[in-house]
Amino acid sequence: MALENPPGSAFLLAAVGAHAAARFAARVSALDLTPPQVGLLGLIAASPGQSQQALAGVLGMPPSRLVGLVDALADRGLVERRRNRTDRRLYELHITEEGTEMLARIAKVGREHDDALCRSLDAAERETLRALLSRIAADQGLRPGIHPGYRSV
Amino acid sequence: MALENPPGSAFLLAAVGAHAAARFAARVSALDLTPPQVGLLGLIAASPGQSQQALAGVLGMPPSRLVGLVDALADRGLVERRRNRTDRRLYELHITEEGTEMLARIAKVGREHDDALCRSLDAAERETLRALLSRIAADQGLRPGIHPGYRSV
DNA sequence: TGTAATCGTTCAGAGTTGTAATCGTTCTGG
DNA sequence: CCAGAACGATTACAACTCTGAACGATTACA
Numbered sequence: 581m582a583l584e585n586p587p588g589s590a591f592l593l594a595a596v597g598a599h600a601a602a603r604f605a606a607r608v609s610a611l612d613l614t615p616p617q618v619g620l621l622g623l624i625a626a627s628p629g630q631s632q633q634a635l636a637g638v639l640g641m642p643p644s645r646l647v648g649l650v651d652a653l654a655d656r657g658l659v660e661r662r663r664n665r666t667d668r669r670l671y672e673l674h675i676t677e678e679g680t681e682m683l684a685r686i687a688k689v690g691r692e693h694d695d696a697l698c699r700s701l702d703a704a705e706r707e708t709l710r711a712l713l714s715r716i717a718a719d720q721g722l723r724p725g726i727h728p729g730y731r732s733v
Numbered sequence: 734m735a736l737e738n739p740p741g742s743a744f745l746l747a748a749v750g751a752h753a754a755a756r757f758a759a760r761v762s763a764l765d766l767t768p769p770q771v772g773l774l775g776l777i778a779a780s781p782g783q784s785q786q787a788l789a790g791v792l793g794m795p796p797s798r799l800v801g802l803v804d805a806l807a808d809r810g811l812v813e814r815r816r817n818r819t820d821r822r823l824y825e826l827h828i829t830e831e832g833t834e835m836l837a838r839i840a841k842v843g844r845e846h847d848d849a850l851c852r853s854l855d856a857a858e859r860e861t862l863r864a865l866l867s868r869i870a871a872d873q874g875l876r877p878g879i880h881p882g883y884r885s886v
Numbered sequence: 887t888g889t890a891a892t893c894g895t896t897c898a899g900a901g902t903t904g905t906a907a908t909c910g911t912t913c914t915g916g
Numbered sequence: 917c918c919a920g921a922a923c924g925a926t927t928a929c930a931a932c933t934c935t936g937a938a939c940g941a942t943t944a945c946a
Contacts, residue, residue, distance in 0.1 A: 597750010700872035719853035
């Protein structure tokens, strides 16, 4: 909305956040990945062996949506589905060698993205911003490393 | 993604921004409005008499999409389409009395939303956050009061 | 043993978004 | 003054994504 003078922090947050997400999406598209795929890959790397339903619960996403994301990552050999030996209903999701390499490239893209976004801030200001945002995130019940809106950057 | 320790400012921005947008959407839904409608209403109030195509250009949105938004606002009597006298191809979009009242309610909701989001920050910290975000927004070419991603909160 | 619950998957339906064609109006050039 | 191009708004259409229910396979429990 264009009515507030000056705009509240919430509007600025939403606007800059959407811009950051869009720019990040453009960067990872060069790796033939979408932000949700990146989020899922990172989550699998952080806690391997999880079932799809467990991941869907963590991400707040319907399990039917996870199928396509996992399919895309598995087709490219970035993750693999292993049947759980004691409960063959479950899949254990694990990251592969190639997935780990991809993750390194993603991390590099993320740092470049971060630098581009915050280039108008010096190191101390960036740390201040990070601290303030972290405080809000914790207060608002956002789990670290998990993007709300299921797009999970 | 859940791979960075600590997460970069960009990821935090995207996550908190998405959360802020979602919460704002929930609040305005109590007024039977969607965020895009709110953004458009505010824009019309800020610069009345604009044509639909001009607004579509400002918002970075296809004109065909604006039709539905304007229809929804016009059906509820919040805005009105007036034919331009010198060029009857154009509509002039104006806000109505009821639209102005609605805008006051929206502003109140916005302030409540802002307070809820930043409740863990004191006044000085909020101002610091606003200043840092404004700097990034200006540097990144975001026009003030206009939400990228066309959702225009 | 058999019934209910769980996991992953698939499918159909709804909702959204962008592109292209349509209609009325206005501007341009002879 | 008239014919055709240009322009704004609208509508129609197609592509895409997400949600929710249903299904087969497997397991847990009574």
